Each structure stands twice: as structure tokens, then as C-alpha cells.
Amino acid sequence: MSKRTLIVAVVTVWALVLAGAVGVGVVLLRGDDSDGKGSEEAGDTVTTKGPDGRSLEDFYDQEITWTRCGSNECGTLEVPIDYQQPGEGSIELAVERTKATGDRIGSLVVNPGGPGAPGTDTAKDADFYFADALRAAYDIVGFDPRGTGDSAPVDCLTDEALDAYVAADPDPDTPEEVKEATENSERFWTGCEARSGAVGGHVSTVEAARDMDVLRAALGEDQLDYFGFSYGTRLGATYAELFPDKVGRMALDGAVDPSLSARDGALSQAKGFETALRSYIQSCVDDGGCFLGDSVDAGLKTIKDLLAGIDAKPLETGDREGRDLTVGLAFYGLILPLYSEDNWPYLDDGLQKALKGDGSTLLLLADFYGSRENGRYTDNSLEAISVINCLDDPWSITPDEVPDNFAEFEQASPTFGDVFAWGLTACNGIPFTATDEPDLEIDGSGAAPIMVLGTTRDPATPYEEAVAMAEQLESAVLVTRDGDGHTAYNKSNSCIDDAVHAYLIDGTVPEDGLTC
Template sequence: MHTRPSLRRTRGIRTRTARLTATLFTAAALLLSACSAGSSTSAGGTVDAALAALPRATPSALSPYYTQTLHWRACGVSGFQCATMKAPLDYARPGAGDVRLAVARKKAAGKGRPLGSLLVNPGGPGGSAIAYLQSYAGAGYPADVRAHYDMVAMDPRGVARSEPVECLDGRRMDAYAQTDLTPDNAKERAALVTADRTFAESCGAHSARLLRHVSTVEAARDMDILRAVLGDPKLNYVGASYGTFLGATYAGLFPGRVGRMVLDGAMDPALDARRMNLDQTAGFETAFQAFAKDCVRHADCPLGTAGTTPAQVGGHLEAFFRKLDAHPIPAGDPDGRKLGEALATTGVIAAMYDQGTWQQLREALTSAMKGNDGAGLLALSDSYYERDAGGHYSNLMMANAAVNCLDLPPAFTGPEQVEQALPAFEKASPVFGEVLAWSSLNCAYWPVKATGEPHRIEAQGAAPIVVVGTTRDPATPYRWALSLARQLSSGRLLTYAGDGHTAFGRGSTCIDSAIRAYLLRGTPPPAGKRCS
């Protein structure tokens, strides 16, 4: 992904409610188009390769990692413990150096039969699983789940507390986030390419040791070490958004060690980067159409009134973006930033992740369009980027790019390819297509060559895996859930007919009850179960 609303993986994190008036699920680097099992590659071929399982026996060179002892200490919020786990930097050369990974847990609170550990990951790539555990999962998961499981999180390598990838400082990130993503001429295209090159080179300069070793496969192998040192014979896991790709990868590598696994807001590993980005562009258009229909039913909608069509709402928003492209507006920012087209678009995209933010978006758009005040949209954009009031960015976007650019070859290798693809992206989304097409250029200049390729994940022999898909999910389109459930030999699809990114813990009693029953009793939902 990119440090702008370019998407190639997603995030589904419930941790930033302090910065928003409603829960926001942010994305981090996805863009795509549709696919079913046996997905198409960018060249139009079929992905025949499936992820191969690793040998059942643990190699002797890895034994010291699998037998290490974690030293737990109290940390953060009351009741949480933290530790540091070692994993090989390079699994092909275990003796060539280690990476230190941060782990946190909250012990089971109940007196009933213990079910072991439940590892959680909120997505990204780049989202802090520990922050998610401490701010949401440790108290927000159903009480009976928390009573029987030790709730556990590990920040993946390169993320947050686990030797984070570092690139640009706050001031330079501010400039990068404001780069014009709708270039009108050769000069603006050159500026965009320069921004992408600068970001990539900075990551290479500051994180050279890590950049070749932050792939999803390596992170999944780290999860197996954690399973072993926690004393669990099998891995119980709930992953959201990109966390579904991480979990599915684990299942493909270690099918016999899969316990109770929930993949919510599923990704399709058989897609290449361009196809993925185009799919996600269409997904954001679907979400915007739902927002537009809802907006015009409210008296405070600044994009239209009753009777205004979604296409007309989109046209009004596009006109507003064009106005900001030419004349940014004040945003009350102490660092002097103004709201231009790039930050405004990011703010709108951020609000597409959860319908709970739609009122906030209406208010922010009203202030910007009628009051020449961009503070509301800037706040939404800053939350997406995890930028605090002091101008400091988390490493979310940096880790996001590092993982995405290693996992798949770039969607585009130069601006000429983006220009050729623009009609397809703009057809997928008249509102967001151009921005998301140009955002897909970020991996073209990455200093490390991709080590991954699109592939199916079958996980032959794995226990039942519950794959959750939301029909109008903007960041992980529903068809991805359909595809992943078909690929997995034991996949069981659970559908939420609704809006927003991911489904578990977002208000559907039907979804939550089905997942609770599975986690507590091991009984997956019946085939074809659909909730609304």
C-alpha cells in the first residue's frame, strides 16, 4: 500500500475512537477488481500455484526459537502483560541475526475450562495488534470469550513495537500526504513520481536491515513460534482485513496446527496488485453510493437534497475536490497545513470504512463546502494516517508499504501504465478512480524486489476456518470472501448483508453469536449462513 489512500491491503482497527466521534476502520493499501477462485492475474492468466505447507517437523536450526521462554511483565492498562520474543530475521539463515517481536496478553478472566490463547490481529499491514488488544479486544470481545481464552497480540515484524520500519519524519510525511494525486500535466506527474521515489529511498536508507524480511509469510512463521512458546498445540486466531491474509497464510503453511480461526473482512491471495487495487476502487464506489443515498435523506447533507441521485452526489463531490485542487482552504492547523484535494479525498475515504462516521463526514463536508473550514476533513485524514496533534505519525503507512511492496510485484512500473489504466479505474469509481489509480504507483520505486506472488491458499487438512464477508465492504469486497472461502479446503463462509468494513463486533447479534459459538464450542456456522 501507500501512505496515501492507495490500497492494496486493508486495515480494520477499532483503536482510534478518541480521535473520531465514531469508530473508524482505516485502510492502508488496497485497490482491486473482482475475482473468484482461480483468480486472474494482471496478464489475464489463471493463478494455478497454491501456497505449499511447510514440513511438519520443526527444523533443528529453529529449535532455540521454538523452545525460548517469554519473560512477562505488567504493562499498559491494568491486567495486561508484555514480553519480547525472538525470531530469525531470515528463516533461510536462522543464525544470521534475530528480530525482536513485542507480545502482549490478558489472561483468561473466567473459572471455566481454559481454551488456550486467542491471537488477534486488526489488519494493515502496519496496524498495531498490541494497541488493538489493549484498547479494544482486551475488554471489547464477548465476555465469555475473554473468560475462556488468554487474549494475545503480537505486533508483526516491522510494525509499531516490533522493530518498526522507519522512513520519513513528520514534516516530510506531511508533505508526502499532500502530494497531488490527480496530476493535470507533466510537471505534476513528475512531482508525484518524485514523492514516491523519495518515500521509497527514505525507507531504504532508514530500514535497510528489515525491508527484505517483513513479508506476510515471515510474519505467519513468527506466529507459529509464538503458538509454541505459549504452549498451545494449535493456533486459535481472529484476524480482520489484512489480518485475514496473515491468518490464511498461516493456515497454508501449517494446516495441521490450525485451531479455531476466524478471517473477518477477507482478502483474496490469488489477486495480483493491479487487480486488487481495481477491485478495491470498485468497493469504495459501492460504499460511496450507500453513503450518498443516506446523505440526501438528511437535512444537513451538503451534497444534495431528497431526490438527488447518487451520481449527482458524486458529481458535486468531484466538483468540490477540483475546487480544492486549485484553491486549498484553511483547516485551523497549527502547523499551517491547508485542506487540499489529496487530504480531503483521504478524509472522505476514511469515513467510508464505517457508516458510524457518516454523520461526522456530513458535518465535515458542510464546514468545508459552506464555511471554508477544512478542519473536520483534515481530522478524518489525520486519523487515517495516524498523525497526532503534535505532527508525529505512527509507522502504520511505512510498514504498510514495506509489507505490500514485498508481498506482490508492483501494480504499475511507471506513470505511463497508470495513464493507460485510468479509464478502467475511473469506470470502477468516478469519484475515487483517478486518485486510487495514481496511488497504486507507490511500489514501482521500492528499493527491494518483491519476494511474493499471487497464489491460492488451500490449507488441505486444516480444521474448519470461518471466512466472514460484508456485502458492501469498501476495502475488502465481498467477492474476496467468496473466493477465499472456496480456496480453503475447510472454508466456511459467513455473510453479513450490510455496510462497513468487517462484521464481528460491529452491532450484528447474528454475526457475533455465530462467531462466539465457533470460538467457544468449535462449531462453525452452517453453510451459507447470512446475517443482516
């Protein structure tokens, strides 16, 4: 199965909440020619420049020097480590653009989500993410947000330690597993502090949004035209709050509710994945002869029994490194294909094999989830997502408090509820504290019209969150895709695509409440 064949989108800001330590995960699309840095190396790639007394205006006055990288152009953008003290050091952000193929309107800055996904890949794979009409009109500009990819990446664990971290049980149900989860969390945050340095405390969404305005200026644009997916919608909404007068044409697809607490966000996503799993099983049943059972309830029981069996005894995979499919890896392998209906056949294959004792396909899907290839991690997304999310909202509970949350989470998701409840411990022990407007409230007052898109059975960013974002942003209009999978654009829905193109290319704001 190639990266090109497996069609996935990226996870929302709340991501997947895992047992005690794993906290939050990421799904992202990477090209086959990825040259990202793995977590083993990331600690050596954080490049910072010391105090130099520069003002913020000095950063705004810079120009990007572009060089060829494959068929695109690449460059770097220098930004302050700390916007409250811009003269006290800087970092460089990786930037990549694919030039417009037709009559150019300007630059369209894009973000694929995560948080933690390297946005340069979105430009590298622009022909996959965006339709011809959009690529003809805009230079597609992707950047690795601070702390991710090649932009002063945070680092927390070696690749070997990250393997164990991901494979751990996301729903520890014995004292020994709870102890392991607690120790995993402690190792993760101790490692983040030791391996990431000062940048670890300055990778918040607010700071990334400020970086986007420096990027806007360096691109020579008076206003920011922007297309953000999943977590990228939170990043875009934050930009609209900080720089409302600089908002140009902004589309936010797979929108999150920026007002949700970490706990409420976890509840929302638990419900979203339950809805997506039930939709997948219903489709299987409707097709006849479903291998999972003759009803949705029967299918859910088959999957829950399978996971319980893997928890008791991991499955062999034939992996050349000798790895078995643990219940943690099985969870990732099950979750990932729910992001796109196009990926359901891979889930069919993975589950059918697992039911026969072969965990190879689910392991492959889990590795794709974590950007693991050929025995190493090609980026630091699994680490960055935890640091960014917990810096934005450090709230957490202790392991002793988790059982008190089971009932509410199991009501939201009978299949995944306990996993998401354990995820509430994820930020316990974070050594960093956000210093740049950590309590920012978002309404985007004064911004130009913003297009918010939501999909009715989106697992990672449930539709209700798109409705909430559209209500909170004063200038927003809501566009709805009735369908399965994560995000709405470029999913074979011409009504959605036409509305996006009319807005971003022609400036025609869609009717609020448009449903496709």
C-alpha cells in the same frame, strides 16, 4: 473528537492506492494512551541481533517473559530476520495480552489488519474490539508484526517529509504534479533503503505468518486459535497454507482474495469505495433534505466538485501548525469515515464545513487516518504498509502508463478511479526483494474448518473477495453480513456475533452460506 469516539476498522492488504508515491495507506484504531514510535524515531528503534548460529528449533523453544503494562501483560518474542538462514541474526517482536476474564480456553492471537497496524493495540483495546463472551474465554494476544509498531519498525521518511508525502495530490493532472509524484516515490524508497536496513527486505506476509507459529509455540499452544481482520485474513490464510496441521479455530473477518494481483486488487477496492460512498449518499437522500443534493448522482457531483475546488485552492483549517487542507488530505478525510456507518455523522460534518470553506474536520479525519497526533506520527503504519504490500507483490507501472488504465478504473469507480489507477505506480523503485516463498499459492489444504466473514457493502475488502477466499480455502465456510462498513464482527449484528462466539468458544462450525 476523541479516538474512542471515532469508531473505525482497519484497511485491507491492498489498502488505498495513492499517487505515484503514497502508494498504500492504513486506517487503524489507536487508544488514547498510545505510546507508539513515530516515523521520526523509527530508524533508531530497529533492534537486531547479529549472527549467532542458532537453529530454528532454538527460537521455538523460547518462553515469553511477561511484565505488567497498564492492566495487561507485555513481552517480546525473538524471531529470525531471515527464516531461510535462522542463525544469521534476529529481531524482537512486541507482544501484549489481556488475560481471560472467565473460564479460560486458551490464547486467541489477533491481528487488526493494515498491513502496518500494530497488533498490540488490539490487545490494549480488547474491550473495544471484542465482546465480553470472547474476552471471558480467551487470553487476547496481540503482536506487532515484523516491521511495524515496536517490532523492528521499518522507516522511510522523517515526519516532516511524511507530511508532504501524504498531502500530495493523489491524482496528479499536470506535468508539475506528475513530476512531484515521481520524486516523492523516489524519495520514499531511497529513504526506506537507507533508514530500514536489512529488516526492510524481510517484512513479507509469509515471514509474519512464520512468526505467528513461533508465537504459538511460545504461548504453549499446540494449535493456533486466531482472529484476523482485513489484511489479517491474508495473514491467517497464509498461516493456514504454511502450517495447516497447526490451525485451531480460525476466524477471518473482512476477508481478502489472496489470489488477486495488485492491479485486480486495486480495481476491486476502487469499486468497493464507490459502492460505500453511494450507500452513504443514498442514506443522506433517504433522510430528506440532504445537503449534498436530492439524488445520489447530485451528491456525487457535489463531492467531486468540492475535491476539484480543493485541488485548485486548498482550504484553511485553523490548524496551529498552519496546515491547509490539500486535495490529498481531503481524500483521506473523505475515505476514512466510509469504514463504518457509525462514522457517517463525522463525514457529514466534514463535508458541510468544507463546502463552506472550512477544512478543519476533514483534516482531523485525515490525521486520524495516518496516526498523526500533536504534530507527530504515533506509529510507522503509513510507511510499513507500502513496504509490506510491495514486498508481497512488487508489480507496478510507470507514470507514462497510468492514462492507459483510466477507462477501466473509472468504470469501476467514477469518483475514485483515477486515484486508484495512479496507485499502480506505488511499488515502482522498491529496493527490496522477498526471499521467502514470494509466489506462495494458498488453499489451506489439510487445515481444520476456517470461518470466513464478509460484509456486502464493505469498502476496503469488497464482499466478492470474501466469497473468493472461502472458495479457495478448502476447509472454509462463508458467513455473510448484509450491511455497510468494514468487517462484520461486533457491529451490532447478534446473528454474526452469536455465530463467531459459537465457533471460537464452543467449536461449533457455522453453516456454510449463513447470511445475517
